[in-house]
Amino acid sequence: MEDNTNKADNKxxxxxxxxxxxxxxxxxxxxxxxxxxxxSCKNKSGKKxxxxxxxxxxxxxxxxxxxxxxxxxxxxxxEARTGIPGKKFVMVIDLSRCKHALKCQDACQRYHHxxxxxxxxxxxxMHDAETMAPYWLPKPCLHxxxxxxxxxxxxxxxxxxxxxxxxVDNERCIGCRFCMAACPYSTRSFNWEEPExxxxxxxxxxxxxxxxxxxxGTVEKCDFCPDMLRQGKLPHCVTACPNGVFYMGDLNEDxxxxxxxxxxxxxxxxxxxxxxxxxxxxxxxxxxxxxxxNRLFPFTDPExxxxxxxxxx
Amino acid sequence: xxxxxxxLREADAINMLHQYNEDTLxxxxxxxxxxxxxxxxxxxxxxxxxxxxxxxNGLVITGMxxxxxxxxxxSNFVFFVAISLVGSLITAVxxxxxxxxxxxxxxxxxxxxxxxxxxxxxxxxVDMGRPDRMLNMVRHxxxxxxxIWDVMVVTTYMTLSILLLYFPLLPSIAFCRDxxxxxxxxxxxxxxxxxxxxxxxxxxxxxxxxxxxxLSVMIIxxxxxxxxxxxxxxxxxxxxxxxxxxxxxxxVSGAFLVGSGGVVVGMxxxxxxxxxxxxxxxxxxxxKMGKLLVLLAMIYAYFSINEYLIPAYKMKGEEAHxxxxxxxxxxxxxxxxxxxxxxxxxxxxxxxxxxxxxxAMFVMAILVIVCAWxxxxxxxxxTMSFLPVxxxxxAWKHYTPTFPEWAITGGxxxxxxxxxxxxxxxxPIISVWEVAEEKGISHDVIYKHLHEGNEK
Numbered sequence: 001m002e003d004n005t006n007k008a009d010n011k012x013x014x015x016x017x018x019x020x021x022x023x024x025x026x027x028x029x030x031x032x033x034x035x036x037x038x039x040s041c042k043n044k045s046g047k048k049x050x051x052x053x054x055x056x057x058x059x060x061x062x063x064x065x066x067x068x069x070x071x072x073x074x075x076x077x078x079e080a081r082t083g084i085p086g087k088k089f090v091m092v093i094d095l096s097r098c099k100h101a102l103k104c105q106d107a108c109q110r111y112h113h114x115x116x117x118x119x120x121x122x123x124x125x126m127h128d129a130e131t132m133a134p135y136w137l138p139k140p141c142l143h144x145x146x147x148x149x150x151x152x153x154x155x156x157x158x159x160x161x162x163x164x165x166x167x168v169d170n171e172r173c174i175g176c177r178f179c180m181a182a183c184p185y186s187t188r189s190f191n192w193e194e195p196e197x198x199x200x201x202x203x204x205x206x207x208x209x210x211x212x213x214x215x216x217g218t219v220e221k222c223d224f225c226p227d228m229l230r231q232g233k234l235p236h237c238v239t240a241c242p243n244g245v246f247y248m249g250d251l252n253e254d255x256x257x258x259x260x261x262x263x264x265x266x267x268x269x270x271x272x273x274x275x276x277x278x279x280x281x282x283x284x285x286x287x288x289x290x291x292x293x294n295r296l297f298p299f300t301d302p303e304x305x306x307x308x309x310x311x312x313x
Numbered sequence: 314x315x316x317x318x319x320x321l322r323e324a325d326a327i328n329m330l331h332q333y334n335e336d337t338l339x340x341x342x343x344x345x346x347x348x349x350x351x352x353x354x355x356x357x358x359x360x361x362x363x364x365x366x367x368x369x370n371g372l373v374i375t376g377m378x379x380x381x382x383x384x385x386x387x388s389n390f391v392f393f394v395a396i397s398l399v400g401s402l403i404t405a406v407x408x409x410x411x412x413x414x415x416x417x418x419x420x421x422x423x424x425x426x427x428x429x430x431x432x433x434x435x436x437x438x439v440d441m442g443r444p445d446r447m448l449n450m451v452r453h454x455x456x457x458x459x460x461i462w463d464v465m466v467v468t469t470y471m472t473l474s475i476l477l478l479y480f481p482l483l484p485s486i487a488f489c490r491d492x493x494x495x496x497x498x499x500x501x502x503x504x505x506x507x508x509x510x511x512x513x514x515x516x517x518x519x520x521x522x523x524x525x526x527x528l529s530v531m532i533i534x535x536x537x538x539x540x541x542x543x544x545x546x547x548x549x550x551x552x553x554x555x556x557x558x559x560x561x562x563x564x565v566s567g568a569f570l571v572g573s574g575g576v577v578v579g580m581x582x583x584x585x586x587x588x589x590x591x592x593x594x595x596x597x598x599x600x601k602m603g604k605l606l607v608l609l610a611m612i613y614a615y616f617s618i619n620e621y622l623i624p625a626y627k628m629k630g631e632e633a634h635x636x637x638x639x640x641x642x643x644x645x646x647x648x649x650x651x652x653x654x655x656x657x658x659x660x661x662x663x664x665x666x667x668x669x670x671x672x673a674m675f676v677m678a679i680l681v682i683v684c685a686w687x688x689x690x691x692x693x694x695x696t697m698s699f700l701p702v703x704x705x706x707x708a709w710k711h712y713t714p715t716f717p718e719w720a721i722t723g724g725x726x727x728x729x730x731x732x733x734x735x736x737x738x739x740x741p742i743i744s745v746w747e748v749a750e751e752k753g754i755s756h757d758v759i760y761k762h763l764h765e766g767n768e769k
Contacts, residue, residue, distance in 0.1 A: 154460035175442015193373035217442030
């Protein structure tokens with residue numbers, strides 16, 4: 001009961017806050033502070049303070065959130081299983097802005113200490129037919145609401161959380177790779193050998209929320225950076241993208257942010273005609289795409305430019 | 314029907330039984346048998362050796378990567394499960410249908426079933442990234458996962474198959490215990506232990522027969538389950554080539570075909586290397602197995618047509634991509650070879666009476682088995698090879714099994730053959746008392762004869 005009222009309170013607080021900031025025209029800048037409001041905080045003090053964001057804008061936040069983002073701690077195993085209470089994370093990828101800069105991928109590889117050939121976030125060249133225009137499609141894990149991978153896992157090593165995130169517990173995974181067979185989007189990677197880390201994993205305790213350190217013989221994939229979300233920060237791909245392609249947010253709050261702007265999710269879907277990949281499969285992904293219309297950049301293919309013959313698709 | 318065909322005189326019957334039992338006692342291997350065993354041991358141990366390197370270094374020693382993440386371990390697993398189904402066909406289905414000519418074939422079929430299902434279980438562990446966490450399937454098992462279904466039905470089938478091999482074997486072990494002279498002490502002790510104090514009483518025979526009937530009824534649904542569930546490991550995904558509602562029936566029909574081929578090869582080799590076995594494994598048995606093979610190959614052809622031609626009629630998106638690679642692309646030579654040599658040619662040859670002679674049958678059965686192995690390769694691998702996925706190294710797009718992978722797979726095949734070989738070396742492969750029943754020798758006579766031997 002108490003939880004519910006808290007949640008409701010939080011929701012109205014946040015909605016008002018969002019409205020106010022939009023009304024006054026002050027754009028929420030720092031993803032860190034923006035997302036503090038996305039992560040759930042029980043027992044907020046209700047006291048608001050104005051803080052200066054890194055790019056010089058004023059923002060009003062709850063005092064509790066400030067403390068929280070500074071002292072973050074890893075989630076307990078239980079928390080890593082259940083998720084961040086009251087949240088339903090969604091990602092929006094604006095295809096009209098992607099120019100294949102691959103900064104998202106670089107950041108993802110770096111922050112997750114991904115070694116070898118395992119790439120969690122891939123950017124595909126989409127060119128289904130000669131008559132159609134090519135475009136770039138960044139593809140993280142889609143964190144489906146009806147995840148086929150979770151359905152087939154024999155040991156509950158990959159699981160769906162209440163906040164919508166699908167994670168892999170590499171301390172339980174038996175390495176059967178059935179989830180890789182089941183995933184219709186091919187988002188999963190396997191550690192075929194003992195992973196090598198740039199920074200030794202000494203001292204860091206494993207949590208499914210970070211996926212680090214990786215283990216030989218287990219499956220891994222994009223995790224929506226739940227450790228960042230828990231701190232009220234945006235995932236690394238979102239913050240690393242120079243063109244604001246990625247939006248991350250909470251469906252319950254109906255708001256998503258790409259770091260530079262925070263917008264209403266439903267409005268964004270409505271205005272730009274958002275869609276999901278392979279809706280026909282019924283997997284109900286949590287990642288939405290905005291069609292590649294009115295594109296910011298002309299499509300250039302580095303592979304054909306460098307003279308390589310590219311086998312389309 | 315054959316049972317009331319001949320009513321032998323008791324004295325004749327007893328003579329006959331003596332002869333039967335003496336004929337079928339396990340014998341020491343000659344040079345060929347020894348060389349064969351040593352060869353199998355070498356191949357098996359090579360596989361074990363490479364498995365230890367896989368345990369150390371991970372599955373990186375295989376040709377599998379993120380794109381083609383299941384390889385010949387899995388296709389070999391499907392092959393093992395398939396060939397093991399014959400145990401239920403010959404021992405259970407034909408038994409319940411009261412087809413009496415199956416009597417001398419039951420034990421051949423059942424030892425193939427047992428050895429194959431044991432190695433099916435082992436090869437699937439070999440494929441696991443973390444075999445050390447196997448118990449997680451018990452500790453954290455999710456009944457929603459087809460893998461857990463597979464674990465359950467494979468272990469159940471293994472248990473039933475071992476019992477179905479063991480119970481009819483009891484009188485034979487007892488006979489070895491009582492009649493084999495000049496054997497090492499341990500061998501005698503083994504017979505004594507395994508015969509469970511069998512005394513050839515009619516009560517014991519009745520119990521064994523009742524047990525066989527019960528097990529035969531039980532094993533048929535389980536046999537259908539193991540291969541159907543194995544097909545579901547693929548059919549429960551969204552991938553073109555696997556996403557098929559026909560898969561269960563398709564797998565089961567193919568399984569009966571390859572298993573029967575296995576029995577024919579067993580029959581031929583036993584006859585070839587054991588003088589006097591042609592009395593039990595007659596040309597008539599080959600003829601009947603030949604007819605059975607034709608029937609099974611035709612059923613398999615029916616499901617194959619369903620599996621490939623209807624999707625090919627539609628040529629739907631990714632499905633078309635997959636089918637084109639099979640029909641005219643990279644895998645076309647292998648695909649058409651296995652269809653022709655593993656299904657069409659055997660049907661044609663075995664339709665003729667001359668084609669059902671032991672020699673021709675042996676060749677056809679070998680073709681069926683080899684093609685069945687590659688058929689499973691074609692079911693498992695191409696589906697993953699031709700999905701339009703980018704951003705992976707070129708080398709990952711095509712799967713080529715590495716040498717260690719072949720060695721481990723070969724080791725598993727050699728291991729299964731080793732079980733069969735050792736079984737033939739130490740146990741009578743022809744079930745004499747069942748053959749005697751087939752010959753119309755009444756039960757009383759059998760018991761009397763065997764009991765007599767016991768008292769000697």
